[in-house]
Amino acid sequence: MTGLIAFLIIGLLAVIVVQIGKVSDLAAKIRGEEEVAQQSNDRTAFWCVAFMVVFLILGTGSMYYYKDVMLGYGPHVSASEHGGLIDGLFHSTLIVTYIVFFITHVLLFWYAYKYRSREGNKAQFISHNNTIEIIWTVIPAIVLTFLVVKGLVAWNNIMPDLGPDDEYLEIEATGYQFGWDIRHPGNDGKLGTKDYRLIRPGVNSLGIDWTDDKSMDDILLQDVIYLPVDTTVRVRITSKDVLHNFYLPHFRVKMDAIPGLPTYFIFRPTTTTEEYRQELRKYPEWNEPYDVTDPESEPRWKVFEYELACAELCGTGHYSMRRILKIVSQEEYNDWLLGLESTYMTTVRGTDNDPRKGQLLDIEIKDRAIELKSDFQNALSSENAIDKTILLKHVFYDTGSEALSDLSKHELDNLTNIMKANPTVKVELAGHTDSQGEDTSNLALSQSRAESVMNYLLNKGLAANRLTYTGHGETLPIGDNGTDAGKEQNRRTELRIVSQ
Numbered sequence: 001m002t003g004l005i006a007f008l009i010i011g012l013l014a015v016i017v018v019q020i021g022k023v024s025d026l027a028a029k030i031r032g033e034e035e036v037a038q039q040s041n042d043r044t045a046f047w048c049v050a051f052m053v054v055f056l057i058l059g060t061g062s063m064y065y066y067k068d069v070m071l072g073y074g075p076h077v078s079a080s081e082h083g084g085l086i087d088g089l090f091h092s093t094l095i096v097t098y099i100v101f102f103i104t105h106v107l108l109f110w111y112a113y114k115y116r117s118r119e120g121n122k123a124q125f126i127s128h129n130n131t132i133e134i135i136w137t138v139i140p141a142i143v144l145t146f147l148v149v150k151g152l153v154a155w156n157n158i159m160p161d162l163g164p165d166d167e168y169l170e171i172e173a174t175g176y177q178f179g180w181d182i183r184h185p186g187n188d189g190k191l192g193t194k195d196y197r198l199i200r201p202g203v204n205s206l207g208i209d210w211t212d213d214k215s216m217d218d219i220l221l222q223d224v225i226y227l228p229v230d231t232t233v234r235v236r237i238t239s240k241d242v243l244h245n246f247y248l249p250h251f252r253v254k255m256d257a258i259p260g261l262p263t264y265f266i267f268r269p270t271t272t273t274e275e276y277r278q279e280l281r282k283y284p285e286w287n288e289p290y291d292v293t294d295p296e297s298e299p300r301w302k303v304f305e306y307e308l309a310c311a312e313l314c315g316t317g318h319y320s321m322r323r324i325l326k327i328v329s330q331e332e333y334n335d336w337l338l339g340l341e342s343t344y345m346t347t348v349r350g351t352d353n354d355p356r357k358g359q360l361l362d363i364e365i366k367d368r369a370i371e372l373k374s375d376f377q378n379a380l381s382s383e384n385a386i387d388k389t390i391l392l393k394h395v396f397y398d399t400g401s402e403a404l405s406d407l408s409k410h411e412l413d414n415l416t417n418i419m420k421a422n423p424t425v426k427v428e429l430a431g432h433t434d435s436q437g438e439d440t441s442n443l444a445l446s447q448s449r450a451e452s453v454m455n456y457l458l459n460k461g462l463a464a465n466r467l468t469y470t471g472h473g474e475t476l477p478i479g480d481n482g483t484d485a486g487k488e489q490n491r492r493t494e495l496r497i498v499s500q
């Protein structure tokens with residue numbers, strides 16, 4: 001039925017067109033061909049001017065209507081220090097091109113009207129005119145020079161590298177299909193060195209040199225990237241596979257990530273995520289629900305996040321390279337950093353890929369000192385007799401001997417410091433063994449081990465009247481002697497606070 005109606009409508013339209021043609025043929029015969037042609041020319045010329053007016057009004061109007069959506073206008077003021085410079089460049093280019101756009105369109109359509117075909121009018125033929133040539137060469141040259149120079153000044157302002165004395169935070173972004181490995185320098189603010197020969201897919205995909213002290217606290221950020229506001233940030237940019245592009249639109253940062261050719265960008269965020277949201281909040285379109293299908297959902301400004309995008313069409317999963325970036329105050333940033341553990345400590349330490357396996361790290365010594373100190377303080381402050389005994393977790397001996405292992409000495413040095421800080425405290429050192437071997441030899445071993453701990457502390461300058469020792473052999477197990485783990489728990493050295 002619909003098909004039939006459509007067919008009839010088309011047929012009817014065809015009849016109308018044919019009839020109009022016949023009517024104008026007839027009119028031409030009555031009034032003469034030339035008069036009809038003249039009328040047609042006048043009509044076309046008039047509609048050209050009308051089109052120009054509507055076109056310019058709509059064009060200018062839409063520019064104004066959509067201004068708040070564009071970067072650099074409305075709420076989208078740049079969130080970085082250099083961004084204003086780039087926005088200024090875009091702004092002046094826009095003004096110049098708009099003026100040219102306006103003038104050329106007015107001239108184009110006005111001339112079509114003014115010089116429409118009329119009886120007696122003849123077109124002028126100009127083969128060459130030097131004045132016109134000079135004018136339309138010089139004006140664009142001046143305008144382009146102005147734009148290019150302004151651009152160069154901006155480029156030189158934005159792109160100089162930092163010197164060794166500058167204060168900055170450096171992060172590294174390595175693009176791959178499809179994501180970013182973002183390496184954060186950790187507390188020392190320095191990224192560790194890399195070596196392509198160390199690259200092991202799935203194990204050390206960036207080739208980080210774990211023997212470099214600077215690598216110890218580096219963190220591969222898995223989730224949101226936090227950066228402190230008003231801090232100069234240098235981003236090392238590189239790629240593992242194809243061309244990517246490190247793009248932070250709100251900060252006007254955009255730089256290619258090129259395999260084998262490190263690039264960089266320096267920027268200084270000036271607006272926190274929260275401040276940016278508050279700015280967006282002033283605009284009605286940002287107060288609409290985030291989820292268009294759910295009017296109860298949060299307003300758009302509330303869920304706004306700065307984003308890192310890849311601005312190079314690098315493959316089918318290109319879109320998934322989006323990462324969220326949060327700009328926060330220095331305090332919030334410090335809190336965030338405290339909650340992170342370094343990649344070395346979480347995924348490399350103690351594994352076969354750890355070049356420092358079997359060595360004690362400074363940070364571990366420090367952590368052990370803190371832990372022992374807190375155990376000691378707890379024992380001091382407790383009223384309970386049981387709590388007066390603490391385990392010296394990191395004191396070990398050579399197998400079957402009372403000789404202290406080298407790694408134990410850090411724990412005993414920490415203990416010495418704590419004892420010196422608490423000069424009235426007297427302690428008893430107690431050795432324990434597992435159930436393997438003869439009872440009597442175990443007892444003797446536990447005694448001599450406790451004694452060697454005491455001797456070490458005496459050598460470090462602690463007074464002899466503050467220290468005693470004893471051995472319990474295998475009589476006081478804390479773990480199951482039937483398992484290896486239990487035996488390991490039972491072989492231990494304890495410290496009991498006798499008086500304080």
Ligand SMILES: [Cu+2]
Nearest residue numbers: 244245310314
């Ligand atoms: Cu990409």
